[in-house]
Amino acid sequence: MATTKKKKHKEIFALGNEAVVEGALLAGCDFYAGYPITPSTEIAEEMARRLPHLEEGVFIQMEDEIAGLGAVIGASLAGRKAMTATSGPGFSLMQEHIGYASITETPLVLVNVMRAGPSTGMPTSPAQGDVQQARWGTHGDHPIIVLSAGDVQECLEMTVTAFNFAEKYRTPVILLLDEVTAHTREKITIPDPEDIYVCSRLLPSMPPEWYMPFEDNMRGVSAMPPLGSGYRYHVTGLTHDDHGYPTSKPKEVESFINRIFRKIDQFFYDIQIVDEIQCEDAEACIIAYGCVGRAAEMAVQMARQQGEKVGLLKLKTLFPFPRPFVEKMLRQCSSVLVPEMNMGQISREVKRVNQGQSKVNTINRIDGQIITPGEILKKILKG
Amino acid sequence: MAKVTQLIHDYLRHSKKFPHVFCPGCGHGIVLGSLIRSVHAQDIPKDDIVLVAGIGCSGRIPVYVDFNTVHTTHGRALTFATGIKLANPRLKVIVIMGDGDAMSIGGNHLIHAARRNIGLTTLVLNNHIYGMTGGQSSSTTPFGCYSTTTPYGQMEKEFDIAEISKACGANFVARATVMQANLMDRLISTALVNPGFNLVEAITPCHTQFGRKNKYKSTVDMYKWLKKNSVSMEKYKELPPEKQKDVVSTGVLTHNECAGLEERYVQMRLKITGEAK
Numbered sequence: 001m002a003t004t005k006k007k008k009h010k011e012i013f014a015l016g017n018e019a020v021v022e023g024a025l026l027a028g029c030d031f032y033a034g035y036p037i038t039p040s041t042e043i044a045e046e047m048a049r050r051l052p053h054l055e056e057g058v059f060i061q062m063e064d065e066i067a068g069l070g071a072v073i074g075a076s077l078a079g080r081k082a083m084t085a086t087s088g089p090g091f092s093l094m095q096e097h098i099g100y101a102s103i104t105e106t107p108l109v110l111v112n113v114m115r116a117g118p119s120t121g122m123p124t125s126p127a128q129g130d131v132q133q134a135r136w137g138t139h140g141d142h143p144i145i146v147l148s149a150g151d152v153q154e155c156l157e158m159t160v161t162a163f164n165f166a167e168k169y170r171t172p173v174i175l176l177l178d179e180v181t182a183h184t185r186e187k188i189t190i191p192d193p194e195d196i197y198v199c200s201r202l203l204p205s206m207p208p209e210w211y212m213p214f215e216d217n218m219r220g221v222s223a224m225p226p227l228g229s230g231y232r233y234h235v236t237g238l239t240h241d242d243h244g245y246p247t248s249k250p251k252e253v254e255s256f257i258n259r260i261f262r263k264i265d266q267f268f269y270d271i272q273i274v275d276e277i278q279c280e281d282a283e284a285c286i287i288a289y290g291c292v293g294r295a296a297e298m299a300v301q302m303a304r305q306q307g308e309k310v311g312l313l314k315l316k317t318l319f320p321f322p323r324p325f326v327e328k329m330l331r332q333c334s335s336v337l338v339p340e341m342n343m344g345q346i347s348r349e350v351k352r353v354n355q356g357q358s359k360v361n362t363i364n365r366i367d368g369q370i371i372t373p374g375e376i377l378k379k380i381l382k383g
Numbered sequence: 384m385a386k387v388t389q390l391i392h393d394y395l396r397h398s399k400k401f402p403h404v405f406c407p408g409c410g411h412g413i414v415l416g417s418l419i420r421s422v423h424a425q426d427i428p429k430d431d432i433v434l435v436a437g438i439g440c441s442g443r444i445p446v447y448v449d450f451n452t453v454h455t456t457h458g459r460a461l462t463f464a465t466g467i468k469l470a471n472p473r474l475k476v477i478v479i480m481g482d483g484d485a486m487s488i489g490g491n492h493l494i495h496a497a498r499r500n501i502g503l504t505t506l507v508l509n510n511h512i513y514g515m516t517g518g519q520s521s522s523t524t525p526f527g528c529y530s531t532t533t534p535y536g537q538m539e540k541e542f543d544i545a546e547i548s549k550a551c552g553a554n555f556v557a558r559a560t561v562m563q564a565n566l567m568d569r570l571i572s573t574a575l576v577n578p579g580f581n582l583v584e585a586i587t588p589c590h591t592q593f594g595r596k597n598k599y600k601s602t603v604d605m606y607k608w609l610k611k612n613s614v615s616m617e618k619y620k621e622l623p624p625e626k627q628k629d630v631v632s633t634g635v636l637t638h639n640e641c642a643g644l645e646e647r648y649v650q651m652r653l654k655i656t657g658e659a660k
Binding site: 033058063068077080100226227230234238243246 | 398435445450451463467469473648651655
């Protein structure tokens with residue numbers, strides 16, 4: 001009996017924040033803990049409405065952002081795919097627990113909808129000022145994956161990706177949105193769940209007495225059993241050995257820190273997501289991300305209509321920094337332009353890898369307004 | 384005695400290299416012993432127990448015990464425990480905190496966990512001082528007492544952990560000193576099986592950091608003081624107010640059996656998905 005299976009994808013009209021929820025649920029997220037903050041609140045509201053309908057879904061509003069991320073880590077240790085969402089001030093409060101999740105290798109997704117700062121700043125205005133904080137906000141050397149999204153469909157896709165990376169590499173993943181992307185409402189396609197790739201953490205198959213929760217194996221990532229499954233082990237924010245017990249022996253500490261970096265480094269290309277738009281023959285290139293990436297896409301179209309060979313490298317992975325893709329454009333183009341809504345946080349990375357190959361120009365807008373395609377076009381044509 | 388020691392050994396991690404971090408005369412081991420006896424008496428499997436702790440001397444307890452153990456960040460143990468309990472309500476989640484952990488940096492989380500009445504067993508080991516960082520004052524350091532950050536005497540009034548938890552809506556709140564091992568066993572046993580948020584405040588002496596600065600000649604002096612000055616709740620209520628402040632009241636402050644948050648969550652789910660009648 002040959003029946004053509006009807007695809008179950010559907011189209012909806014959604015906010016960026018709502019698309020994050022759709023993506024999270026597709027990825028298997030069944031736990032949300034957080035604290036309301038503009039402009040991320042719709043994520044919490046939608047989760048509060050949706051999660052209790054799932055068989056095991058849990059939503060809880062905690063007393064502050066510190067508690068929100070704490071509960072998410074607890075839930076993840078207990079085997080859940082868990083996430084939280086926040087914005088500026090809340091992101092600052094969460095920094096200590098990002099470090100804890102990093103050292104204990106706890107998978108989780110943290111969505112930070114960037115608003116203008118510092119401090120309370122302009123709660124309803126967009127910015128991209130948290131890029132370096134996402135990379136280096138928590139104290140101590142630590143590996144982290146930072147992703148970004150620039151339109152509503154990307155919000156959905158990158159949330160799924162964020163969960164997949166978190167589970168695959170046992171690491172916190174930060175998804176950076178901005179107020180414009182989070183509050184844009186547009187038509188998106190929710191894919192058929194069967195059409196998307198969902199990765200879940202590796203569970204141990206060995207007997208409990210053989211299990212090492214932080215083993216230095218080939219992948220650099222150990223299997224992770226949920227609490228209460230018979231694998232009794234110790235989780236600590238102290239630097240620990242393969243068994244999870246605190247250690248300060250130089251050899252054990254060194255191999256531990258090296259491993260948590262290696263587990264991300266050795267899968268570098270797997271983690272890189274960039275869009276190369278009209279880059280093949282580009283003589284000038286824009287490097288952008290988030291809502292600015294969208295404006296830049298328009299600017300490229302406008303430039304091409306004028307016969308100018310302009311390309312766009314749209315970064316969806318921000319950290320680990322997509323150095324090989326950026327270097328390629330730096331070699332190829334006489335100038336690159338990094339427009340961003342901060343004082344130069346990604347252009348700093350671009351300049352770091354440039355090493356005199358090309359001219360790096362910037363547009364830095366910090367007045368709570370988005371960068372327009374016209375502005376980008378004007379600047380890129382100047383060279 | 385040998386039997387009791389044997390029992391405790393059954394629950395310790397032999398792969399973890401002893402000696403432990405606790406000073407001679409520390410009361411924390413007595414509380415851990417009491418916890419182990421209570422867990423054993425209630426016949427709870429090791430696999431079902433998650434022991435969550437914060438930072439400080441009390442935070443070092445979990446690593447020695449053969450349960451699922453999580454050593455979290457300073458003051459935030461209850462937030463992790465809340466996530467664990469909601470993620471898997473079948474687990475018996477026990478939280479160990481110190482006084483600085485529970486009431487100073489983590490005060491916000493304590494009052495909200497009590498208000499939510501989430502199904503946790505919380506032990507607050509109150510030694511009235513920051514032990515691990517070297518004897519600074521905490522929010523429970525009694526008025527007038529000395530510490531490295533109150534070298535001229537504490538000028539602030541101290542918190543009463545048990546009273547605050549009770550006021551915030553915890554189901555079961557009790558207090559015992561480490562000189563009352565049997566009472567503590569009974570209280571922790573109740574706190575393990577009672578629904579909702581259960582808190583036992585354990586008064587445990589720290590001679591190294593608190594006693595030496597506050598005219599206790601030896602550890603033994605501190606234990607003697609505790610033994611002499613702890614009174615039952617009933618007797619405490621009859622004392623005149625000026626005498627009340629010089630003693631430690633022990634026993635049960637409140638005991639309710641309201642459903643924990645995790646049970647109410649299940650009920651809510653059944654209601655909205657139409658499975659409840």
